[in-house]
Amino acid sequence: MNRSIWVFADYRNYFQNRVTLQLLAKANQLAAQIGAEVCAVVLGYKIDEYVAEYIAHGAQKVVVVEHRSLQKYSMEKYAVLMERLARDYQPEIILIGATAFGRELAPRVAKRLGTGLTADCIGLEMTEDGLLRQIAPSFGGNLVAEILTPEHRPQMATVRAGIFQEIPHNNSLHGEVVRIPLPKDLPKDRLRLIAYQRQPQRDQRLEDARVVVCGGRGMGSKKKFKKLFELAQLLAGEVGATRPVVYAGWIDNDALVGQAGRNIRPQILFSFGISGAIQHTAAVTDAEFIIAVNKNPNATMMKMADVAVVADANQLCSALIKELKDRIQT
Amino acid sequence: MLKLVVCIKQVPMVSELPWDPNTRTLKRNLAEGMMNPACGHALEAALQIKKQHGGHIVAITMGPPMAEEVLYEAIAMGADRGVLLTDRSMAGGDTSATSYTLARAIKKECPDFDLVLCGCYTSDSETAQVGPQLAEELDVPGAAYIEHIAVKDGAFRLHRVTDNFLEVLEMDMPGLVTVTTHTYMPRYPSLEGLQSAFARSDIKILNARDLRLDPAKIGVNGSPTKIINVYSPTAAKKNIVMQGTAKKVVDEIFAKFADRISGAIGKDLKTHYHDNKACTK
Numbered sequence: 001m002n003r004s005i006w007v008f009a010d011y012r013n014y015f016q017n018r019v020t021l022q023l024l025a026k027a028n029q030l031a032a033q034i035g036a037e038v039c040a041v042v043l044g045y046k047i048d049e050y051v052a053e054y055i056a057h058g059a060q061k062v063v064v065v066e067h068r069s070l071q072k073y074s075m076e077k078y079a080v081l082m083e084r085l086a087r088d089y090q091p092e093i094i095l096i097g098a099t100a101f102g103r104e105l106a107p108r109v110a111k112r113l114g115t116g117l118t119a120d121c122i123g124l125e126m127t128e129d130g131l132l133r134q135i136a137p138s139f140g141g142n143l144v145a146e147i148l149t150p151e152h153r154p155q156m157a158t159v160r161a162g163i164f165q166e167i168p169h170n171n172s173l174h175g176e177v178v179r180i181p182l183p184k185d186l187p188k189d190r191l192r193l194i195a196y197q198r199q200p201q202r203d204q205r206l207e208d209a210r211v212v213v214c215g216g217r218g219m220g221s222k223k224k225f226k227k228l229f230e231l232a233q234l235l236a237g238e239v240g241a242t243r244p245v246v247y248a249g250w251i252d253n254d255a256l257v258g259q260a261g262r263n264i265r266p267q268i269l270f271s272f273g274i275s276g277a278i279q280h281t282a283a284v285t286d287a288e289f290i291i292a293v294n295k296n297p298n299a300t301m302m303k304m305a306d307v308a309v310v311a312d313a314n315q316l317c318s319a320l321i322k323e324l325k326d327r328i329q330t
Numbered sequence: 331m332l333k334l335v336v337c338i339k340q341v342p343m344v345s346e347l348p349w350d351p352n353t354r355t356l357k358r359n360l361a362e363g364m365m366n367p368a369c370g371h372a373l374e375a376a377l378q379i380k381k382q383h384g385g386h387i388v389a390i391t392m393g394p395p396m397a398e399e400v401l402y403e404a405i406a407m408g409a410d411r412g413v414l415l416t417d418r419s420m421a422g423g424d425t426s427a428t429s430y431t432l433a434r435a436i437k438k439e440c441p442d443f444d445l446v447l448c449g450c451y452t453s454d455s456e457t458a459q460v461g462p463q464l465a466e467e468l469d470v471p472g473a474a475y476i477e478h479i480a481v482k483d484g485a486f487r488l489h490r491v492t493d494n495f496l497e498v499l500e501m502d503m504p505g506l507v508t509v510t511t512h513t514y515m516p517r518y519p520s521l522e523g524l525q526s527a528f529a530r531s532d533i534k535i536l537n538a539r540d541l542r543l544d545p546a547k548i549g550v551n552g553s554p555t556k557i558i559n560v561y562s563p564t565a566a567k568k569n570i571v572m573q574g575t576a577k578k579v580v581d582e583i584f585a586k587f588a589d590r591i592s593g594a595i596g597k598d599l600k601t602h603y604h605d606n607k608a609c610t611k
Contacts, residue, residue: 011495012495013494013495015493015494016493018434018596022593028494058417075472075473076471079466088404092368099493099495100474100475100492101493103458103459104458104462104472104474104475105462105475107425107457107458107459107462107463107466108462108463108465108466110426110459110463110554111426111429111462111463111466111467113465114426114554115554115556116424116426116553116554116555117425117426117459117554118555119425119456119457119458119459120456120457130394132401133558134555137388137456138455138456138560143560143561143562144560144561144562145557145559145560146557146558146559146560147555147556147557147558148555148556148558149554149555149556150556151554152554162593162594162596163593164593165589165592165593168598189471190470190502190505191471191472191473191499191500191501191502191505192499192500193497193498193499194487194498194499194500195497195498196495196496196498197495197496197499198495198496199491199494199495199496210594210595211595229398229588235591235595236595236596236597237593237595242516251473257434266594267590267593268590268591268594269596289590291583291587291589297571297573303569304567305567305569306567306569306570307569307570307572307583307586307587308569308570308571308572309571309573309579310571310572310573311573311574311576311579311585312576315567315576316576316579316580318576319576319579319580320580322580323580323581323584324599327584327588327599328597328598328599
């Protein structure tokens with residue numbers, strides 16, 4: 001039997017499906033290192049469009065269980081199906097998106113298979129011994145842990161959205177589709193969905209934003225500060241600000257990032273003209289990647305940044321906007 | 331009358347925790363402990379169910395002897411009794427080992443429970459895995475991130491908002507829920523409650539032998555996952571300094587980090603030159 005890396009197909013809404021595509025891309029990288037095939041596992045009803053999409057995004061095989069009774073996500077049925085499929089096909093690795101559903105499904109599947117699981121990975125690599133190195137934040141993001149599942153199989157991990165980049169859709173890719181009939185002896189659901197309603201997409205809050213553009217007094221003026229909104233829009237992000245900027249009335253109090261305001265944990269924080277008072281820096285320590293711009297290379301914010309750009313914040317903001325407009329296709 | 335079990339974890343109050351590089355675990359004994367916030371919400375949910383339908387609440391915690399503190403707090407808030415699982419051999423367990431241990435304790439101390447309530451995650455490890463795995467161990471239905479619990483016609487009626495869906499669920503008894511921090515704001519224990527909790531509280535202490543735990547399934551050795559390295563992410567930062575004209579710096583940022591930015595914003599930032607050519611063909 002071929003060694004395989006599985007990706008659980010989470011497709012219930014647009015964002016969940018994006019994570020699935022991102023995981024397929026990562027699975028392809030990992031699979032190349034251990035000579036494995038990448039397999040998407042799709043459970044549901046009328047799911048052909050997803051099967052085709054996953055193949056076009058790098059799944060060499062798609063295992064499908066399609067049945068009317070799987071039309072809606074069912075935690076218990078899905079957990080049992082994933083367990084049985086994994087026992088039959090014995091994948092080396094199972095990756096599951098860290099959506100609310102995935103974060104509940106994965107531990108149940110891991111428990112049923114008697115294997116380990118790492119939550120919310122921010123990185124995945126193969127070790128020289130061919131083990132999956134699972135890199136995950138620990139202790140509220142203050143520490144990063146590297147975790148292995150040395151003896152138990154499959155090695156399982158959930159991964160947050162936006163960590164990996166999906167492979168562009170490629171219709172010339174081919175994949176094998178394996179259709180498995182629904183087992184007749186599935187347990188009856190003890191948890192039943194009575195009603196559900198798709199929620200309108202909530203306004204992205206600063207705390208949830210993947211990209212935050214924060215500005216301080218170094219932006220120069222209220223008028224110049226407004227450029228940050230244009231930049232944030234291009235980056236699908238939110239605008240935050242320091243205390244002095246809020247006091248000056250350049251932006252609402254609502255946008256205050258700091259001790260008396262909001263704590264943020266974006267994947268990328270752009271920090272413009274912020275020197276870095278402790279009340280502000282304490283609220284941004286969970287940012288995964290910080291690009292700071294300041295004329296003063298010795299500012300605290302510059303010292304804690306991954307990339308410290310010594311420049312005028314306002315000018316660099318304009319240059320970034322121009323470059324992004326060039327690069328983003330509309 | 332409902333039999334309710336609330337699982338509570340004591341977590342360190344400070345976020346800057348000393349790390350022991352030899353044992354690869356946190357030096358929990360050096361930090362001031364507190365009840366994990368989400369566990370407080372789970373306990374509050376149990377207290378409200380008890381008030382409405384009558385019931386008996388057992389609070390269970392696992393940890394070093396000092397974790398008994400959170401049981402006093404739980405009893406002061408209104409739990410009927412507490413169970414502390416403490417044993418060196420249980421230490422350092424991952425979620426698989428922890429859920430096994432908790433399940434054994436629940437089966438021994440409250441085998442005829444109607445509902446187990448957990449916090450949706452802990453503030454120290456944030457895996458959110460123990461609740462769902464505990465449901466598997468107990469072989470009961472489970473639902474995570476619950477915001478509202480009602481008892482109706484011998485079943486639980488649950489509300490949650492997950493992955494942008496508002497869901498109403500019906501769960502058979504017995505079952506397990508993990509409770510979010512959005513609702514069921516925990517009450518403060520009254521001074522009177524605290525005094526009586528310390529004066530005559532019913533707390534049972536159990537070790538691995540009392541629970542007849544399989545040593546191969548508990549603690550560090552019984553954990554399928556192994557932590558091989560831990561480091562501070564800020565220490566790993568390279569702090570690349572860039573300077574020059576705005577245009578030069580921006581080019582450098584995209585040359586080095588276009589993939590990272592593209593991944594975060596979910597937009598393609600690299601291939602437009604090729605595509606433009608293809609379009610004009």
